[in-house]
Amino acid sequence: MFDVVTQAPDSRARTGVIITPHGTIATPxxxxxxxxxxxxxxxxxxxxxxxxxxxxxxxxxxxxxxxxxxxxxxxxxxxxxxxxxxxxxxxxxxxxxxxxxxxxxxxxxxxxxxxxxxxxxxxxxxxxxxxxxxxxxxxxxxxxxxxxxxxxxxxxxxxxxxxxxxxxxxxxxxxxxxxxxxxxxxxxxxxxxxxxxxxxxxxxxxxxxxxxxxxxxxxxxxxxxxxxxxxxxxxxxxxxxxxxxxxxxxxxxxxxxxxxxxxxxxxxxxxxxxxxxxxxxxxxxxxxxxxxxxVNPSRVARTSRLYTRTGTFNLKVAANKRDFGPIDPECDCYTCGHYSRAYLHHLYKTGEYVASTLGTIHNERFIVSLVDRIRASLADGTYADVKADFLARYRRRPPAPQT
Missing domain, CATH: 3.20.20.105 (Queuine tRNA-ribosyltransferase-like)
Incomplete structure (x- = not known):
């Protein structure tokens, strides 16, 4: 049912595969x-x-x-x-x-x-x-x-x-x-x-x-x-x-x-x-x-809190009203590829249901892809660099926009 594929040196971290009747899960x-x-x-x-x-x-x-x-x-x-x-x-x-x-x-x-x-x-x-x-x-x-x-x-x-x-x-x-x-x-x-x-x-x-x-x-x-x-x-x-x-x-x-x-x-x-x-x-x-x-990625998305490479932010704040860029320019999710912060700000402020849909797509993809990246880095030996790069940027939160 489970096979360890890679064991990281000097760490408990590892990659593996869980086999189920409905498909395999590459871990982490x-x-x-x-x-x-x-x-x-x-x-x-x-x-x-x-x-x-x-x-x-x-x-x-x-x-x-x-x-x-x-x-x-x-x-x-x-x-x-x-x-x-x-x-x-x-x-x-x-x-x-x-x-x-x-x-x-x-x-x-x-x-x-x-x-x-x-x-x-x-x-x-x-x-x-x-x-x-x-x-x-x-x-x-x-x-x-x-x-x-x-x-x-x-x-x-x-x-x-x-x-x-x-x-x-x-x-x-x-x-x-x-x-x-x-x-x-x-x-x-x-x-x-x-x-x-x-x-x-x-x-x-x-x-x-x-x-x-x-x-x-x-x-x-x-x-x-x-x-x-x-x-x-x-x-x-x-x-x-x-x-x-x-x-x-x-x-x-x-x-x-x-x-x-x-x-x-x-x-x-x-x-x-x-x-x-x-x-x-x-x-x-x-x-x-x-x-x-x-449950957090979907739960916080419904409140307009979204993840980015430089930390989380609230899309309802006024600074996003005329921001026509994506939530995160490095994200490959459907939301970031097709919708602007300004549009999502409008959806959240007006209480449109699709705001939760687009926000959740982004947040879930952000977390899933982060773990995918970690798994790949454990396999190729670059984990320390991936961790250092991500945390340095994620913890460097920009000043909170004025409402």
């Missing part, structure tokens, strides 16, 4: 997120044209709408959304944090550091309750109650039919106590064992379906001993690969991912969950991660 690779079986505002065909090798969707959201059984009947996630390439689905574990505690991932990292065993974001209602058997969710759509267990998550992900699926885990916040983190890790390990058992049972039951690879998820917050133990405990269970999860402070990203990859086998792929900002990609790759997913 950025996997764009289509939470509800769509990258918002962009056609699947467009995602293929801009170079995406695979897409990731969310099991929890697809379970609520339109239902995993319907997608199974349609022939699986790829057939349902007209995406011919490899697909990933996450397990629903993130919703334990985002719905259970009311935090988004960055909020959890930025919030005041008050540790507790029962963390809840200010002004939020708890929509999920965790126990040793699983999680009871209250739907954010209609308030109905649902139950997720490792077995339920496996059944849903088998019905969705993604090539790579993840074991059900609990994602904690950085405000939880050390004691709670230890209890959560024990719970996640027990759930991982149950996922392996159920995955094998369902694979045999659905033997006519394409084989799905199951990844275990390493948690442990910011504690080195917990991270290393989590990885060590997962390895003997026979997973096809591993995800690295959790709310990770940016300054600790490299250290935490390195702790984990040190404990994982070299012949299994490693996926870093929820990381996709340009500077973070270099850190993750150097720590030995092979694939990454993040």
């Amino acid at each position: 690779a950025f996997i764009p997120v289509g939470t509800r079986a769509t990258v918002k505002a962009v056609l699947p065909e467009t995602m293929a044209e801009l170079g995406a090798q695979a897409l990731l969707a969310n099991a929890y959201h697809l379970y609520l709408q339109p239902g995993a059984d319907l997608i199974d009947e349609a022939g699986g996630l790829g057939a349902f959304m007209n995406w011919p390439g490899p697909t990933f689905t996450d397990s629903g574990g993130f919703q334990v944090l985002s719905l259970g505690a009311g935090f988004k991932k960055t909020l959890a990292m930025d919030a005041q550091r008050v540790t507790s065993d029962d963390v809840i974001a200010p002004g939020k209602d708890r929509l999920a309750r965790v126990d040793d058997d699983g999680v009871t969710f209250k739907s954010h759509i209609d308030g109905s109650t649902h139950r997720f267990t490792p077995e339920v998550s496996m059944r849903i992900q088998h019905q969705l039919g993604a090539d790579i699926i993840f074991a059900f885990d609990e994602l904690t916040t950085l405000m939880n106590t050390r004691g709670y983190q230890e209890d959560s890790l024990r719970r996640t390990q027990a759930w991982a064992m149950r996922c392996v058992t159920e995955h094998r049972r369902l694979s045999a039951e659905r033997a006519g379906k394409p084989r799905q690879a199951l990844f275990g998820v390493v948690q442990g917050a910011q504690y080195e001993d917990l991270r290393r133990k989590a990885a060590q405990d997962l390895v003997p269970l026979g997973f096809d690969g591993f995800g690295i999860g959790g709310a990770i402070e940016k300054e600790n990203l490299g250290a935490i991912t390195a702790w984990v990859t040190d404990e994982l086998p070299d012949d299994k792929p490693r996926h870093l969950l929820g990381i996709g900002e340009p500077e973070d990609l270099f850190t993750a790759i150097e720590s030995g991660c092979d694939t990454f997913d993040c």
Whole structure:
């Protein structure tokens, strides 16, 4: 399923190939997120044209709408959304944090550091309750109650039919106590064992379906001993690969991912969950991660925040009103080849839907092509030069335009 092609000297960074029933993924690779079986505002065909090798969707959201059984009947996630390439689905574990505690991932990292065993974001209602058997969710759509267990998550992900699926885990916040983190890790390990058992049972039951690879998820917050133990405990269970999860402070990203990859086998792929900002990609790759997913490129594009070689900027500011150049003159995306900053400024200011489409095309292409460039540089030995050149320019942000 996975072959290491190039191992960088004096670094954990590497290139490789993940083989799936729906195609291969050359790694390192950025996997764009289509939470509800769509990258918002962009056609699947467009995602293929801009170079995406695979897409990731969310099991929890697809379970609520339109239902995993319907997608199974349609022939699986790829057939349902007209995406011919490899697909990933996450397990629903993130919703334990985002719905259970009311935090988004960055909020959890930025919030005041008050540790507790029962963390809840200010002004939020708890929509999920965790126990040793699983999680009871209250739907954010209609308030109905649902139950997720490792077995339920496996059944849903088998019905969705993604090539790579993840074991059900609990994602904690950085405000939880050390004691709670230890209890959560024990719970996640027990759930991982149950996922392996159920995955094998369902694979045999659905033997006519394409084989799905199951990844275990390493948690442990910011504690080195917990991270290393989590990885060590997962390895003997026979997973096809591993995800690295959790709310990770940016300054600790490299250290935490390195702790984990040190404990994982070299012949299994490693996926870093929820990381996709340009500077973070270099850190993750150097720590030995092979694939990454993040909703940010599409999410921030919808707010008019766009990536360029010299940093990000907001297209709504007045300085762009009469700028007839592209977003980034070095970008080869369709948006940069056909539309000006002035036109996009107009679209964003007037709230036209196509603004999100054109902005997302650019941002997704920017990240995908950056990782493609990194992968090529690892193969030809020019990685250090590529990194130095990119970061020197990206961090040299121009003065903010006056509004």
